[in-house]
Amino acid sequence: MPTSRADRRRATEARILDSARELFAEKGFDRTTIRAVAAAAGVDPALVMQYFGSKRELFTAAVQAVPVPPAGADTDALVDQLLATLGLKLGGLPEGTLAMMRSMLTDPAAADHARGTLGRQIDSVGAALPPSATDPELRAALVVSTLLGVAIGHQLLSLPPLRDAPAEHVAALLRPAIEALTAPPR
Structure with a gap:
């Protein structure tokens, strides 16, 4: 279990990216929403936006990472x-x-x-x-x-x-x- 704040942040970011990868692969870019990614990752949609800025930037990070x-x-x-x-x-x-x-x-x-x-x-x-x-x-x-x-x-x-x-x-x-x-x- 991550203990430091930085460890928790990295774990949350990884969870968001994993959820995004799964949803983008399943539904494609157009039908995947920030809300759906957030729900799958167990976080608030605002946190997804805070980490990644936009749906396009989230997709880019999910594909590139x-x-x-x-x-x-x-x-x-x-x-x-x-x-x-x-x-x-x-x-x-x-x-x-x-x-x-x-x-x-x-x-x-x-x-x-x-x-x-x-x-x-x-x-x-x-x-x-x-x-x-x-x-x-x-x-x-x-x-x-x-x-x-x-x-x-x-x-x-x-x-x-x-x-x-x-x-x-x-x-x-x-x-x-x-x-x-x-x-x-x-």
């Missing part, structure tokens, strides 16, 4: 969190995020923003890999790029096999590849 499992945890927790984030992205991205993704190949500012966001995700995944993992930054970049590619194929290109498959099925098929990239060496 790759929770790092506690030290000593096996990679199954990391794989579960990565695939849950993919489910969130396949549940529907807000127009602002889609616009940035559409623009990242032609607009230098959008490319810089995407590079920075993806760089932070790569750093977070790399930090969560077992200390014995070889090439942790490359492995993390491959994981993040794979998940990004699936999101682009689903959200922007509307590729029928990705568009028509349930997020859980996509995640189940991807699981062995993500596990291979995140597993400790044998």
Whole structure:
């Protein structure tokens, strides 16, 4: 049980993000409300706004944050969190995020923003890999790029096999590849 004020704040923020991830993945951006996230997290809606500012900022934090499992945890927790984030992205991205993704190949500012966001995700995944993992930054970049590619194929290109498959099925098929990239060496 968190004891310090900072520990309680981090625990509350994590609870809000976990609830947001679940609801955004289930209902998409448009149908998820701040009130619903707050209720699921057991907090007041004003607290969600205080922590995250707006629904769009909450979504951005939920999508970008790759929770790092506690030290000593096996990679199954990391794989579960990565695939849950993919489910969130396949549940529907807000127009602002889609616009940035559409623009990242032609607009230098959008490319810089995407590079920075993806760089932070790569750093977070790399930090969560077992200390014995070889090439942790490359492995993390491959994981993040794979998940990004699936999101682009689903959200922007509307590729029928990705568009028509349930997020859980996509995640189940991807699981062995993500596990291979995140597993400790044998």
